[in-house]
Amino acid sequence: MTSDVRKDPCAASRLSVAPMMDWTDRHCRAFHRGMSRQVLLYTEMVTSAALVRGGAAHLLDFDAKEHPVALQLGGSNPEELSRATEMAVARGYAEVNLNVGCPSDRVQSGSFGAVLMEQPALVADCLRAMRMAAGDVPVTVKCRIGVDDQDPAQVLPDFLAHVHDAGVTRATVHARKAWLKGLSPKENRDIPPLDYPLVHAMVARFPDMHLSINGGILTLDDAEAQLAHMDGVMVGRAAYHDPAEILLRADSRIFGTDDPCPDRTAAALAMVSHIETHLDQGGKLGQVTRHMLGLFNGLPGARQWRRTLSEGATRPGAGIEVLHEALGRVQDLAA
Incomplete structure (x- = not known):
């Protein structure tokens, strides 16, 4: 599929809708795309194991009208992630993203998601393998600022340095820790405090990376305020529970183009x-x-x-x- 159909996911990531399990399926993406032609949309997380070993290629189904749309993968096996990336590229996704942020028990037991914040070298190996398989389709990562007792001020820059060394130049950072022990996935979305200043500081520290921020962004005004500090903003639950607030005027206010939908x-x-x-x-x-x-x-x-x-x-x-x-x-x- 040509780049003019896939569009430019880096430019689109100035504002994106987060991958959300059980929510951002193809019907949700069709609905969101009707309100914005520009924002970057993500699939729900799909595990590399389901694609490569589980025969679940139907999980890659999407409509080209959803573009620009990115696939988020979960996994920690470089070879398996490479094969899953090949499948995603063949299907025409504009981007392939590695999940290093989900804190659920199921994800932890599979040794992927937020628990990989503790293994930045493995993440780098996974990203290198994915990049080799992706060709000119960008590979990106979504992460937390740390997990459990890690010190985010040390962990986040070290993690991003590994990502950068793997040749990945775009990342989204959820500005909260994930507590893998003691908090549910739902609690992990609210209870750990946000640390916007730490994420903002990463922009100066990694000037050749395109960094987006995620977490606690509830309105389009909030997103615009974050863009004073960041290259991009990712909105999660607010885009689902109040989609018009985030998306109806996003194209004009964030991208400087006409809004496709009046109301x-x-x-x-x-x-x-x-x-x-x-x-x-x-x-x-x-x-x-x-x-x-x-x-x-x-x-x-x-x-x-x-x-x-x-x-x-x-x-x-x-x-x-x-x-x-x-x-x-x-x-x-x-x-």
Whole structure:
């Protein structure tokens, strides 16, 4: 696939939507892409083992309309990650990212994710292998500032130095430690304190790297403020729970281009074709609309929107009429 189709993931990473398990599937990405043509979108994390040994190549499915879109891989075996990267490149992804940030027990038991912050040399070996397999498709990494009792002020620059030495020039740093012992994955997203100044300092320390920051960024104003210090910003849960706040004006405010979607109603209607295609292929309405529940967050009718979509999607044979019904309830209350 040519670069003009994949677009430029480095430029797009000025604002990106984080890879989030059970959330950023192809339906979520289609919804987000309708509100922004520019932001970089990520898949859910896919393990290299599932692709290489598990025969789960279907996990790589995506639509070219999602571009620029990156695949996030989880793993710690360089050879396996190399083969998974080859598969990703063949499918046409714009970027392949290595997960060194997820703190879940399942990830730890597989010796990948945030636990790899303790093994920067292995991470470097993995990244070298991935780069060899990727050709001109960029390989990137997403990490934490440290784990458990590590000192982030020492660990983060050392980790990024290993990444840099492996030839990787773009990284996203979640500005929190991960506590692998004692905190759940959910608690790890909130309880460890944010250390923005430490991450900001890495930009001067690694001037030839493109560094993005992640963690605690709730609004587009927050993202713009971070861009005064960083090359890029990655937004996670806020982009899912309040997508319009992050994405509707992202193209004009962050990238200086026209916004493709005028308002929330248009964002909902832009999904009609996608939903109808999904239903025609035997899919369920709720598989798509569950990602749209936060569209009217904070506005009159938001509760009715969520309830109508959630309850309507469970009805036998639920179709596109549920979406129109939900929109009608929002518009009635807004009027």
